[in-house]
Amino acid sequence: MILEKPVFRRLHVFALDPSMAAHMDTTFVNEVVLRIPWETLAPGPAGEYVKVVDTDQAGAELFAPVNLDDPSVLANDGLTPSDGNPHFHQQMVYAVTMQTIGTFEKALGRHIHWAQHSSTYTRQLALHPHYQNIRTAFYLPSEGALMFGYFEAQQDSPFPGMIVFTCLSQDVITHEMSHAILDAMPFQFSER
Numbered sequence: 001m002i003l004e005k006p007v008f009r010r011l012h013v014f015a016l017d018p019s020m021a022a023h024m025d026t027t028f029v030n031e032v033v034l035r036i037p038w039e040t041l042a043p044g045p046a047g048e049y050v051k052v053v054d055t056d057q058a059g060a061e062l063f064a065p066v067n068l069d070d071p072s073v074l075a076n077d078g079l080t081p082s083d084g085n086p087h088f089h090q091q092m093v094y095a096v097t098m099q100t101i102g103t104f105e106k107a108l109g110r111h112i113h114w115a116q117h118s119s120t121y122t123r124q125l126a127l128h129p130h131y132q133n134i135r136t137a138f139y140l141p142s143e144g145a146l147m148f149g150y151f152e153a154q155q156d157s158p159f160p161g162m163i164v165f166t167c168l169s170q171d172v173i174t175h176e177m178s179h180a181i182l183d184a185m186p187f188q189f190s191e192r
Contacts, residue, residue: 011095012031012079013091013096016170018168033077050094051124051125052065052066054129055131056131056132062130078091089130090129092168093167093173096177097125100174100178112181113184114144118144126146128146128148150164152164
């Protein structure tokens with residue numbers, strides 16, 4: 001019997017800010033499953049377009065790469081959403097990134113390619129989910145990478161002292177991916 005590859009990979013992500021899971025009345029609505037076009041992945045995960053590299057700004061590896069092709073992970077549509085699980089962070093940044101790429105490709109009617117800012121060809125955009133203790137995320141064209149920060153919530157927030165990870169926000173991931181995709185477009189945007 002020949003088994004065919006699936007068409008989609010199903011992965012859990014947070015639908016909204018992870019703090020919504022802390023409220024009993026919104027716990028179940030804050031989880032969504034994305035259908036990502038199937039590709040065989042190396043641990044990271046790393047595929048055709050992107051690779052998750054869990055290193056900090058000094059280049060130190062922070063967490064071992066997640067294996068989304070592990071049968072127990074596949075059987076459960078990926079890892080369960082958790083703001084405290086760095087492997088889920090890796091899954092979330094991969095899933096939302098791939099969904100964003102798919103949306104752009106559908107709208108453009110073609111495959112996207114990454115901008116080339118060095119003599120080395122950038123085949124995969126690097127995604128750093130825990131790059132730096134900073135209150136933002138950013139696209140670094142010279143590195144062909146997206147860097148996601150993390151920070152401690154302020155005292156006036158609903159959860160003071162909680163660590164906020166920008167890699168757990170669909171809005172932040174999509175925004176930064178848009179920078180990387182638009183950077184490769186054959187035209188320039190200008191401010192007026």
